[in-house]
Amino acid sequence: MRSVDVATITKVVARLCEEANFYLEQSVHSAFQRAYEEEISPLGRDVLTQILANAAVAAEKRLPICQDTGIVLVLVELGQEVHVSGGSLYAAINQGVRDAYQKCYLRKSVVNDPIERTNTKDNTPAVIHCRIVDGDKMRISLMPKSAGSENVSTVKVLNPADGWEGIKKFVLETIDQAGPNPCPPLIVGIGMGGTMEKAALLAKEALFRPVGQKNPTETIAHLEDELLDAINKLGIGPMGRGGRITALAVHIEVFPTHMSSLLVAVNLLCCAARYKTAEI
Amino acid sequence: MHVKQVNIPLTDEAIADLRMGDHVALSGKLFTAGDAAHKKLVQYIGQGRQLPFSLVNQVFYYAVGTPPPPERIIGSAGPTTATRLDCYTPALLAQGLKGVVGKGYRSAEVAQAMRDHRAVYFGAVGGVAAILSQYVKHVRLAAFPELGAEAVYEYTVVDFPVVVINDIHGGDLHLEGRKVYAVTQD
Ligand code: SF4
Numbered sequence: 001m002r003s004v005d006v007a008t009i010t011k012v013v014a015r016l017c018e019e020a021n022f023y024l025e026q027s028v029h030s031a032f033q034r035a036y037e038e039e040i041s042p043l044g045r046d047v048l049t050q051i052l053a054n055a056a057v058a059a060e061k062r063l064p065i066c067q068d069t070g071i072v073l074v075l076v077e078l079g080q081e082v083h084v085s086g087g088s089l090y091a092a093i094n095q096g097v098r099d100a101y102q103k104c105y106l107r108k109s110v111v112n113d114p115i116e117r118t119n120t121k122d123n124t125p126a127v128i129h130c131r132i133v134d135g136d137k138m139r140i141s142l143m144p145k146s147a148g149s150e151n152v153s154t155v156k157v158l159n160p161a162d163g164w165e166g167i168k169k170f171v172l173e174t175i176d177q178a179g180p181n182p183c184p185p186l187i188v189g190i191g192m193g194g195t196m197e198k199a200a201l202l203a204k205e206a207l208f209r210p211v212g213q214k215n216p217t218e219t220i221a222h223l224e225d226e227l228l229d230a231i232n233k234l235g236i237g238p239m240g241r242g243g244r245i246t247a248l249a250v251h252i253e254v255f256p257t258h259m260s261s262l263l264v265a266v267n268l269l270c271c272a273a274r275y276k277t278a279e280i
Numbered sequence: 281m282h283v284k285q286v287n288i289p290l291t292d293e294a295i296a297d298l299r300m301g302d303h304v305a306l307s308g309k310l311f312t313a314g315d316a317a318h319k320k321l322v323q324y325i326g327q328g329r330q331l332p333f334s335l336v337n338q339v340f341y342y343a344v345g346t347p348p349p350p351e352r353i354i355g356s357a358g359p360t361t362a363t364r365l366d367c368y369t370p371a372l373l374a375q376g377l378k379g380v381v382g383k384g385y386r387s388a389e390v391a392q393a394m395r396d397h398r399a400v401y402f403g404a405v406g407g408v409a410a411i412l413s414q415y416v417k418h419v420r421l422a423a424f425p426e427l428g429a430e431a432v433y434e435y436t437v438v439d440f441p442v443v444v445i446n447d448i449h450g451g452d453l454h455l456e457g458r459k460v461y462a463v464t465q466d
Contacts, residue, residue, distance in 0.1 A: 041460075
């Protein structure tokens, strides 16, 4: 057994919150530079220029990339040989969020209850998904998730007979209807298979894959390309002002499913694509 | 890139001159308003109470910024989704509001109400809140301090960069722009 103290976890979570909000992920930054080269729409290029300039200013002045500093989403992969010592894992993660959002002047956007809606004032609780894996390491992936892009994400129960064509149609409908609202250029996370919540979680996990990295299964990687091409033909463009770059990447994750089911989830990530990962 | 200089309060002539897709540099005062402030303003109107500030010829900025770090007047402050505020907008237009700065779709009903009231929808880029905050030169609490970060603040801006999304002549960049760049799919 390897022991990991909760104080270490709190510190790592606080650091990830801070870094995610101030520094655009490198693979995303490079993707925006490529997008700028490829975009043919002048209004689209203007948006991309602002996005790149903003990344530089945010990092230099330590200002949040976007004012919606999100509800914090945390994926934990906990090695089964790890013993979390000194307190509760979930409390330690929430303390890290609390510390960072206070210390770094990040916006507190979380409300206590979906109906009552009183601000919790420290941006907790985080949404935490914990998965037990082999080994003695702990991996924490964190994303300040915006409402703008979460609010237009979708889950659908398709008929297995609908197949890939049905999935493609559903994904394109999602992005077409979302239009400018999720602040494109987007990263499109897609989860296929499993059960309803499994598909949704796969779609979320897919967003963490560095832009430019394809699904290791060749057939799926091919579908990612096909879908990215179709999305960018919609013409929505940066901020929905018209253009050829509506998405930077499509990431698909799949899981076996019931012979009678075809679950699909589409989770969108806005141009303020903020996420960080650390291993303890 | 040609940029039209527009001052707030807006005039009818300035509004009439704006066309979908125009780059505009806004100077003057923007009032920030998010969901909570909108709800309160519309409640005031419903109760026939006098509003804490006049909306005549003014422009709303749909934004709730991050807390200001020490030695700065604001944190990051970019636009939020206009669609969520559609249900409140017609009542505010009736009070003389002439422009809004936000991002995302307006409903067909609100787009029509804006044309009827000769008001303009300006789009600011979402996700670039750090640079947008640099155009804000002065901040004053204008109304509803009890709403904290969601209170209405008066931002004095100079050359705040926006693009016209809905003009009063029927132009809607979110609907038209994509048609120009869409590629027919098989
Ligand atoms: S959806 Fe837009 S406004 Fe919201 S966090 Fe993302 S970039 Fe910012």
